[in-house]
Amino acid sequence: MLSNTGTLAQDVIKIGELNSYKTQPAFLGPYKKGMELAVEQINAAGGVNGKQLQLIIADDNSNPGDAVRAAQELLTREKVDVLTGTFLSHIGLAVTDFAKHQKRFFLASEPLTDKIVWEEGNHYTFRLRNSTYMQVAMLIPAAVQMNKKRWAIVYPNYEYGQSAVATFKTLLKQAQPDVEFVAEQATPLGKIDAGNVVQALADAKPDAMFNVLFATDLAKFVRAGTQRNFFEDLSVVSLLTGEPEYLDPLGKETPVGWVVTGYPWYAIDTPEHDAFLKAYQERFNDYPRLGTVVGYNTILSLAAGIAKAGTTDTEPLVQAFKGLQLDTPFGPITYRAIDHQSTMGAYVGKLAIKDGKGIMTDFHYADGASVQPTDEQVRQWRPASAD
Incomplete structure (x- = not known):
């Protein structure tokens, strides 16, 4: 475990953060830097409720059992005041359940599965990053506009991928009832057999595709698909592919024309993002990734919630987060009282190549509040016992 020490314990607020740093470095390296920048800025401005923030980090080894043990150690050995973190959806669900049984506050920063705030949501868990449902809903208008009937689907075969596909099928069918799903490839996370996957999809002769792959699986899939000319005349909507971590x-192999969710940091022109970008580049001599923004917003959220509650005690903190509003590099966000989901959004645009690099063009910001299901639906999905 890593911590920044040198401050008397009674003068600090300890934030216990656990994540898959060893297995997902592309996202979580920049994420950690985003957290560090926010901690430094908040502490330089006087801290929270007169106390300095201290970040204590543990690795969950991408294993649910290890994640629960790490969370327990953060609470008992490190005596942290709040828990946050997790990246992979099944890890996030494990810690969500842990928080429920321990009756301790947990801010799930990154895992996307809907279950964290709906089917398996609980009183103690909140989530920052926009959910799988929200991400898919951002892409549905583009998918409908493509007006294609025969869809292929490829996804990593674990909670996040399964959740994304289920939502995509439901929402696209609602908008375009005559759509057909003619091929589906579920690949083991981090172990895609890209050539065979592409061939299986191509054999079905789809005219559109929904892609959920990311990281090394995505790179291998794109290379195999390009070599086999699979993407020619194929309309594609793709989750996460516009995020710098994966784009x-x-x-030069960037698949031009795909409609994606992502983060075009180089072309966002707002005062709040400009200030964040300048501070990050000055501090780390690097450009931010989406993970950077998620890490930064995680600390901003915790600071705002603790300041509002006036304490790190669990119950006041839970109540403070319900309806909590704060400003972020993406603009203002709110944590919804009904399901503990934040309204942080994402950018949606098309992939292009410029100077040998993949970029997003024709993009817009999709506010998370605009792609939420109705309150009635949320009440059906989220157990009444969760609150």
Whole structure:
């Protein structure tokens, strides 16, 4: 475990953060830097409720059992005041359940599965990053506009991928009832057999595709698909592919024309993002990734919630987070009282290549509040016992 020490314990607020740093470095390296920048800025401005923030980090090894043990150690050995973190959806669900049984506050920063705030949501857990449902809903208008009937689907075969596909099928069918799903490939996370996957999809002769792959699986899939000319005349909507973590490694192989969610940091022109970008570049001599913004917003959220509650005690903190509003580099966000989901959004645009690098063009910001299900639906999905 890593911590920044040198401050008397009674003068600090300890934030216990656990994540898959060893297995997902592309996202979580920049994420950690985003947290560090926010901690430094808040502490320089006087801290929260007169106390300095201290970040204590543990690795969950991408294993649910290890994640629960790490969370327990953060609480008992490190005596942290709040828990946050997790990246992979099944890890996030494990810690969500842990928080429920321990009756301790937990801010799930990154995992996307809907279950964290709906089917398996609980009184103690909140989530920052926009959910799988929200991400898919951002892409549905573009998918409908493509007006294609025969869809292929490819996704990593674990909670996040399964959740994304289920939502995509439901929402697209609602908008376009005659759509057909003619091929589906579920690949083991981090172990895609890209050539065979592309061939299986191509054999079904789809005219559109929904992609949920990311990281090294995405890079291998794109390379195999390009070599086999699979993407020619194929309309594609793709989750996460516009995020620098996953887009930058594609380089000249970036599949032009895909409609994606992502983060075009180089072209966002707002005062709040400009200030964040300048501070990050000055501090780290690097450009931010989406993980950077998620890490930064995680600390901003915790600071705002603790300041509002006036304490790190669990119950006041839970109540403070219900309806909590704060400003972020993406603009203002709110944590919804009904399901503990924040309204942080994402950018939606098309992929292009410029100077040998993948970029997003024709993009817009999709506010998370605009892609939420109705309150009635949320009440059906979220157990009444959760609150």
